[in-house]
Amino acid sequence: xxxxxxxxxxxSVRASNQGRALGVLxxxxxxxxxxxxxxxxxxLVLDVSRGVENFVAFLTVGRICYGFMQRSLLGxxxxxxxxxxxLRSLAFPRIVVPIAQVIRSLILLRSELLVLGLAVLVMxxxxxxxxxxxxxxxxxxxxxxxxxxxxxxRFVFRLPDLERLITHLLRLNLYAAGVIFPLNAFIDSAxxxxxASLNPYFDxxxxxxxxxxGTRPDHPALVIGIGLSSTVVVLVAGFAIFVSGxxxxxxxxxxxx
Amino acid sequence: xxxxxxxxxxxVSYSSYSSSRRLRRRVEVxxxxxxxxxxxxxxxxxxIGHNGSGKSTLLQVIAGLLNPTEGEVLARATPRLLGVxxxxxxxxxGRQNIDIGCLALGVPRSEIERVAxxxxxxxxxxxxxxxxxxxxxxxxxxxxxxxxxxxxxxxxVLVDEALAVGDRAFKAKCLARLREIRSAAGVVIxxxxxxxxxxxxxxxxxxxxxxxxxxxxxxxxxIDAYEHSKRAVNRSLD
Numbered sequence: 345x346x347x348x349x350x351x352x353x354x355x356s357v358r359a360s361n362q363g364r365a366l367g368v369l370x371x372x373x374x375x376x377x378x379x380x381x382x383x384x385x386x387x388l389v390l391d392v393s394r395g396v397e398n399f400v401a402f403l404t405v406g407r408i409c410y411g412f413m414q415r416s417l418l419g420x421x422x423x424x425x426x427x428x429x430x431l432r433s434l435a436f437p438r439i440v441v442p443i444a445q446v447i448r449s450l451i452l453l454r455s456e457l458l459v460l461g462l463a464v465l466v467m468x469x470x471x472x473x474x475x476x477x478x479x480x481x482x483x484x485x486x487x488x489x490x491x492x493x494x495x496x497x498r499f500v501f502r503l504p505d506l507e508r509l510i511t512h513l514l515r516l517n518l519y520a521a522g523v524i525f526p527l528n529a530f531i532d533s534a535x536x537x538x539x540a541s542l543n544p545y546f547d548x549x550x551x552x553x554x555x556x557x558g559t560r561p562d563h564p565a566l567v568i569g570i571g572l573s574s575t576v577v578v579l580v581a582g583f584a585i586f587v588s589g590x591x592x593x594x595x596x597x598x599x600x601x
Numbered sequence: 602x603x604x605x606x607x608x609x610x611x612x613v614s615y616s617s618y619s620s621s622r623r624l625r626r627r628v629e630v631x632x633x634x635x636x637x638x639x640x641x642x643x644x645x646x647x648x649i650g651h652n653g654s655g656k657s658t659l660l661q662v663i664a665g666l667l668n669p670t671e672g673e674v675l676a677r678a679t680p681r682l683l684g685v686x687x688x689x690x691x692x693x694x695g696r697q698n699i700d701i702g703c704l705a706l707g708v709p710r711s712e713i714e715r716v717a718x719x720x721x722x723x724x725x726x727x728x729x730x731x732x733x734x735x736x737x738x739x740x741x742x743x744x745x746x747x748x749x750x751x752x753x754x755x756x757x758v759l760v761d762e763a764l765a766v767g768d769r770a771f772k773a774k775c776l777a778r779l780r781e782i783r784s785a786a787g788v789v790i791x792x793x794x795x796x797x798x799x800x801x802x803x804x805x806x807x808x809x810x811x812x813x814x815x816x817x818x819x820x821x822x823x824i825d826a827y828e829h830s831k832r833a834v835n836r837s838l839d
Binding site: 347362363594 | 668681697710
């Protein structure tokens with residue numbers, strides 16, 4: 345089943361490149377263009393700093409990291425509704441479907457991390473050994489979103505409208521996780537920072553920045569402790585929620601979608 | 602002969618929204634109602650009925666891909682559905698679809714290459730194998746789907762319209778492959794519009810209409826009654 349999940353993930357990457365003249369090159373062009381936009385807007389035009397040293401690098405690392413989580417979660421959450429024809433014709437463990445979406449994001453992430461490394465060099469960040477920790481942080485991010493995505497996939501399958509809601513909650517969380525602006529740019533209080541660490545998305549973004557830019561979080565123990573432990577809890581609980589409701593995916597209600 | 606498969610009062614209903622010009626209301630649709638069925642080893646059953654009569658739904662329920670809202674299905678072995686409606690990813694090439702299909706059907710990784718080559722040879726798609734399925738004709742698509750689903754040899758096999766595949770030569774090849782699968786299987790259920798196929802290979806037939814069993818018996822009798830009712834409908838239309 346592991347190979348099936350990988351084949352499905354790879355298949356959906358290939359499917360999205362299909363029919364484009366530049367094909368697989370888009371996997372590199374996409375992050376290059378995204379980062380270029382941040383650099384032009386925030387580095388050249390606005391020249392904001394928000395009290396952050398090298399704001400463009402701060403934003404870029406956060407966006408790439410959060411973008412990966414966003415894509416994994418939305419992909420996994422909507423995966424079961426998107427695959428109804430396949431569910432109607434083949435019998436296999438259904439958990440493969442949301443996992444394949446996270447694998448898809450991981451495949452795309454490889455080129456994004458490469459581009460990210462080059463981009464922050466251009467932005468004047470010194471390379472450091474801790475860069476090697478970033479892939480590990482992203483593995484944690486993948487597990488967190490696989491767990492949450494699997495659980496949500498069950499509910500989205502029951503009520504497809506939820507998918508829209510999740511999109512907006514993720515957008516809201518973009519700010520709660522301090523991706524665009526550092527939280528202390530608004531509220532400079534230790535209590536708020538501690539409260540924010542309860543959000544695993546905040547923790548993972550902080551860890552990603554720590555490894556890439558050397559920006560130590562205000563509460564490193566909280567960030568690592570809660571980041572890792574909540575990932576384990578969410579992963580186990582999420583898969584349990586999915587598997588215990590696996591029979592629902594054969595429900596005749598799904599014929600409407 | 603020992604019993605291999607039992608359906609007890611199987612019903613499937615779902616609600617949908619019907620949108621007419623004025624109002625949007627919830628409608629309860631009955632895809633199957635009170636289907637009872639008992640099949641023994643060696644039985645070969647043909648399902649007959651118009652489009653929308655519930656043939657495919659019944660096969661999906663028996664295969665465990667769709668939960669019945671009422672009743673239950675008991676089977677000695679997992680029934681496997683074989684057909685031309687298998688999900689293909691339109692943006693992937695034929696070959697990539699074959700790989701994914703084989704893995705989904707549980708072919709072990711070490712055998713993938715061999716099985717995939719067999720499927721590719723069987724499908725006879727030539728250079729199209731490396732083009733996205735989007736560029737296929739509907740006949741080619743069905744051929745690919747059938748070729749992938751025909752790699753398994755289950756004990757209880759369900760066939761959904763698989764005989765409507767391709768040109769005459771390819772059809773003959775499909776029939777030969779189906780005979781192989783059937784001779785290995787204990788129980789076969791076929792849903793098809795090809796009456797001669799049912800007459801030749803089935804020892805029993807069921808006529809479904811509006812999700813209900815109208816007639817259950819010898820293929821000859823059931824087909825005659827079905828054809829007769831169709832003629833009656835055509836006459837009344839004239």
